[in-house]
Amino acid sequence: MANNRLIAILPGDGIGPEVTEQAVRVIECINATHDTGFEIKTEPVGGAAYDIHGTPLPDCTLDLAKSADAILLGAVGGPKWEAIQRQHRPERALLGLRSALELFSNLRPAVLFPELAAASTLKPEVVSGLDIMIVRELTGGIYFGGPRGIEGETGSRKGFNTLVYTEPEIERIAHSAFKIAMQRNKRLCSVDKANVLEVSELWREVVSAIGQSYPEVELSHMYVDNACMQLVRAPKQFDVIVTTNMFGDIVSDAASMLTGSIGMLPSASLNSQGKGMYEPVHGSAPDIAGQGIANPLATILSVAMMLRSTFEESDLAAKIESAVRSALADGLRTADIVSEGETAVSTQAMGDAVIERIG
Ligand code: IPM
Ligand code: MG
Numbered sequence: 636m637a638n639n640r641l642i643a644i645l646p647g648d649g650i651g652p653e654v655t656e657q658a659v660r661v662i663e664c665i666n667a668t669h670d671t672g673f674e675i676k677t678e679p680v681g682g683a684a685y686d687i688h689g690t691p692l693p694d695c696t697l698d699l700a701k702s703a704d705a706i707l708l709g710a711v712g713g714p715k716w717e718a719i720q721r722q723h724r725p726e727r728a729l730l731g732l733r734s735a736l737e738l739f740s741n742l743r744p745a746v747l748f749p750e751l752a753a754a755s756t757l758k759p760e761v762v763s764g765l766d767i768m769i770v771r772e773l774t775g776g777i778y779f780g781g782p783r784g785i786e787g788e789t790g791s792r793k794g795f796n797t798l799v800y801t802e803p804e805i806e807r808i809a810h811s812a813f814k815i816a817m818q819r820n821k822r823l824c825s826v827d828k829a830n831v832l833e834v835s836e837l838w839r840e841v842v843s844a845i846g847q848s849y850p851e852v853e854l855s856h857m858y859v860d861n862a863c864m865q866l867v868r869a870p871k872q873f874d875v876i877v878t879t880n881m882f883g884d885i886v887s888d889a890a891s892m893l894t895g896s897i898g899m900l901p902s903a904s905l906n907s908q909g910k911g912m913y914e915p916v917h918g919s920a921p922d923i924a925g926q927g928i929a930n931p932l933a934t935i936l937s938v939a940m941m942l943r944s945t946f947e948e949s950d951l952a953a954k955i956e957s958a959v960r961s962a963l964a965d966g967l968r969t970a971d972i973v974s975e976g977e978t979a980v981s982t983q984a985m986g987d988a989v990i991e992r993i994g
Contacts, residue, residue, distance in 0.1 A: 640673045640946065643703035645680040645696060648716075648725060649919025650929035651709020657931035657986030658707060658938050664990045665942075665951055676703070680732075681711025681725035681919075691728035700732055705945040706912040707937060708732075710919035733773050738904035738912055739804070740811040741773040741883065742940070745870075745890040745900065750963040751972055754895030761870065762893055768819065768875045769890055770812040771883025773904055775804045778880045800834050800879065802841055807907065809845040812877035816852045822874035824855045826862045826882055838879065859886070866890055891916050898930030898971040901937035903944050911945045913937040923970075927981045930969040932959055935989055958992035
């Protein structure tokens with residue numbers, strides 16, 4: 636049995652606690668059946684933490700996140716906390732964790748499960764077999780650049796942010812993306828706005844230079860506006876996309892919707908040592924929170940990503956993924972992915988179904 640396998644569970648807000656509960660059951664099941672020795676500790680984050688500690692990212696949570704080998708986060712945010720000051724908003728916890736743990740490489744797969752092809756708003760022939768990986772730079776760019784602020788007198792105030800990338804920041808995310816492309820179909824598209832922005836010009840130059848070390852990967856460049864258009868026109872042309880923090884935020888939402896089921900998509904945010912924070916792509920969905928109907932599969936699939944990327948347990952990851960596929964193939968559907976005439980199962984029942992199939 637391996638040591639040092641501490642997983643921090645940060646359930647967060649809205650449906651976060653419900654979906655992480657099922658993911659924790661999956662981890663416990665893996666522990667019981669495979670003697671993997673994962674240890675689990677839980678702390679609040681986001682609005683839930685603000686309610687208790689007066690801050691969305693209290694020390695107890697940050698300390699646990701720092702000491703853990705991997706973090707599983709549910710979701711943060713909700714209408715209850717929208718009116719509070721910007722630095723106390725739940726979303727700040729996410730940005731704080733990303734930056735404090737240097738989780739610079741954010742992997743957002745957009746995969747269409749064949750059983751759910753009908754859920755996409757795009758024609759089946761456009762999306763069937765879709766399997767894209769978006770690699771988003773997560774700790775730099777305009778999200779974190781300075782100077783930033785709002786200044787001046789009412790009526791003539793100015794608001795400003797800074798879009799900045801250094802060569803080392805571009806190099807490390809480029810390496811991350813090329814390595815992922817090497818494990819996939821060896822095609823990488825770097826998305827920028829080099830026709831307008833100097834920082835994109837540098838981005839393009841540095842990504843191309845790093846590409847010299849990966850001669851097997853076919854590198855292309857695309858402007859972000861065109862990339863958005865191509866994503867809805869012919870998404871299967873993409874294998875891996877690498878881009879900046881803000882472009883990645885936008886492009887990954889568009890890509891996730893191609894699959895029609897955002898409730899299915901996991902994500903990973905990694906640092907240079909392979910430590911990672913794993914979370915479902917969907918948000919806290921306050922409208923359905925507490926009803927026991929949320930889809931836990933994105934969070935369960937995030938556990939699979941965690942096993943593969945942080946703990947190098949690819950076989951176990953594959954086991955979870957195939958349990959999910961088999962539950963879908965057997966017709967189990969939560970409310971978000973149910974088709975007309977089918978009956979939706981609860982969050983718990985979907986968790987049960989996956990666990991039975993891992994067992
Ligand atoms: C995401 C979210 C966050 C982001 C918000 C909640 C700060 O939209 O993870 O994509 O913009 O990065
Ligand atoms: Mg986003």
